[in-house]
Amino acid sequence: MAAGQWITIGEVAWRTGAAVSAIRFYEEKGLLTARRTAGGTRMFLRSDIRRVSFILIAQRLGFSLEEIGVHLRGLPDGRTPTKKDWEKISRDFRASIDERIAALTTLRTRLTSCIGCGCLSLKTCGLYNPEDEAKEKGAGPRYLLGDKPSRA
Numbered sequence: 163m164a165a166g167q168w169i170t171i172g173e174v175a176w177r178t179g180a181a182v183s184a185i186r187f188y189e190e191k192g193l194l195t196a197r198r199t200a201g202g203t204r205m206f207l208r209s210d211i212r213r214v215s216f217i218l219i220a221q222r223l224g225f226s227l228e229e230i231g232v233h234l235r236g237l238p239d240g241r242t243p244t245k246k247d248w249e250k251i252s253r254d255f256r257a258s259i260d261e262r263i264a265a266l267t268t269l270r271t272r273l274t275s276c277i278g279c280g281c282l283s284l285k286t287c288g289l290y291n292p293e294d295e296a297k298e299k300g301a302g303p304r305y306l307l308g309d310k311p312s313r314a
Contacts, residue, residue, distance in 0.1 A: 168205040171196070178214040185214060191227055193217060193234050213237075216248075223259065269306055 175182045188194045189204070194213060196204040213234060220230045233251045295311065296304040 167208050168197070169208055169211075171204045171206060174206050174210055174214060177211045178218065180214050180218060188214065188217060188227075191231065193227065193231055216251075220255070223255070224262065225255070225258070229258075268308075 169177075171182055171185055174180070174185055178185075185194065185206075186204075189196055194206060194210055196206050199205060216234070217227075217230055220233075221227070233254065236251075237247055296309070299309045
């Protein structure tokens with residue numbers, strides 16, 4: 163690889179706004195790969211600016227580093243990811259984002275009516291959870307998790 167393709171960790175940090183410590187952490191987690199100079203300086207591919215930016219955006223959207231890593235490991239090493247690479251990741255993330263939006267919409271709608279009922283095994287809710295029927299479906303806020311009340 164040409165020397166101009168490699169940049170220091172400090173430049174990656176400056177270009178992405180990520181802390182140097184975060185970039186080291188991403189490397190430790192296998193999301194980035196650095197090479198070392200004879201003096202031990204970490205050097206990254208210029209294309210890693212895009213990878214770090216992607217990590218930061220995906221984290222902001224609520225994806226875990228593990229989820230992000232699955233997608234980044236699918237990208238070819240040694241070259242800048244193409245528009246097609248990012249479009250595939252985007253489609254995969256879109257499905258997950260749509261599921262989260264649906265869950266949040268359900269939560270928002272039901273939150274005003276008895277805190278979604280089923281939470282903490284409420285025994286006195288005659289509207290959605292008479293006689294604590296939700297406990298039969300399992301622990302936690304059953305109706306917010308997608309279970310339907312017997313008497314909807």
